[in-house]
Amino acid sequence: MTVSPLPYPLRLTGTGVILREWRWEDLDDLVALLDEPGIARWTLMPSPFDVEAGLAYLRRAQQGRIGGSRIQLAITADGGPPLGEVLLFNVHSEGHEAELGYLVGLPFRRRGLATAALSLLTGYAFDALGLRRLLLRIDRGNTASTSVARRCGYRPAAEPPIQQDGPYGPATLDTWEYLENRSGPQDDRRKNVAARRYGRR
Ligand SMILES: CC(C)(COP(=O)(O)OP(=O)(O)OC[C@H]1O[C@@H](n2cnc3c(N)ncnc32)[C@H](O)[C@@H]1OP(=O)(O)O)[C@@H](O)C(=O)NCCC(=O)NCCS
Incomplete structure (x- = not known):
């Protein structure tokens, strides 16, 4: 079973985080999170990321959510x-x-948030949506992101690299995958990695 359209609204709780829908009141916080060179560098987000960009971003997010495409x-x-x-x-x-995909605001990094969020959504995609192969496209220079992927049980896939041109020059994206047949030990690992970060089992 793969759910289509995707469920909306959604609130996922576990691994020490709560994942919730974006709200219009988040605009100022969103701009503060995304107006940062590290985000622009690895995600090709507009830079500077101002209030206008934030409004467009929230509008697109809402369309994608209501339409059930993301x-x-x-x-x-x-x-x-x-x-x-x-x-x-x-x-x-x-x-x-x-x-x-994922991103974490600069002041909140290195607390296990990306690991917790990716673990939670990966579990939901498998258990509730019935998806069986999950992919990440990661610039091979993005060590923070590849560490998060690895911690969550993703592994490099046997797919050709994707070449992409961006404001920082040419980039090479590798594909990382999380597969159904890893759902034994990897599944336990997915649950435990984030739980350990928050002192829970
Ligand atoms: C990548 C990103 C989401 C990681 O978020 P995070 O919440 O800091 O990640 P975590 O705290 O879960 O990190 C887990 C592990 O990844 C590794 N890691 C995280 N940031 C790292 C960094 N800057 N350098 C090296 N390793 C890093 C560490 O091993 C870390 O564990 P530790 O803190 O115990 O050492 C964040 O750096 C970010 O938003 N970057 C810009 C956007 C981006 O690159 N998105 C991904 C696009 S593919």
Whole structure:
């Protein structure tokens, strides 16, 4: 079973984070999170990221959510202010595949938030949506992101690299995958990695 359209609204709780829908009141926090060179460098987000960009971003997120084509959730500690974002998009129902992405605001990094959010959405995509192959496209220079992917049980896929031109010059994106047949030990690992970060089992 692959759910189509994707469920909306959605609130996912576990691994020490709450993933919730974006709200219009998040605009100032969103701009503060995304107006940062590290985000622009690795995600090709507009830079500078101003209020106008923020409004367009929230509008597009809402369209994608209501239309059921993507999951795009704010990462929060307790359902309050957004600390980052995690997404699921490019769903191919026939192949039971989708792509995921994530970012965390500069002041909130190195606390396990990306690991927790990716773990939670990966689990949801498998258990609730019936997806069987999840993909990440990561610039091979982005060590923070490849570490997060690895921690969540993703592995480099046997796919040719994707060449992309951006404001920082040519980039090479590698594909990382999370597969159904890893759902034994990897699944436990997915749950435990983030739980350990928050002192829970
Ligand atoms: C990549 C990103 C989402 C990681 O978010 P995060 O919440 O800091 O990640 P975590 O805290 O879950 O990190 C897990 C592990 O990844 C590794 N890691 C994270 N940031 C790192 C960095 N800057 N350098 C090296 N390793 C890093 C570490 O091993 C870390 O564990 P540790 O803190 O115990 O050492 C964040 O750096 C970011 O938003 N970057 C810009 C946007 C981006 O690159 N998005 C991904 C596009 S593919």
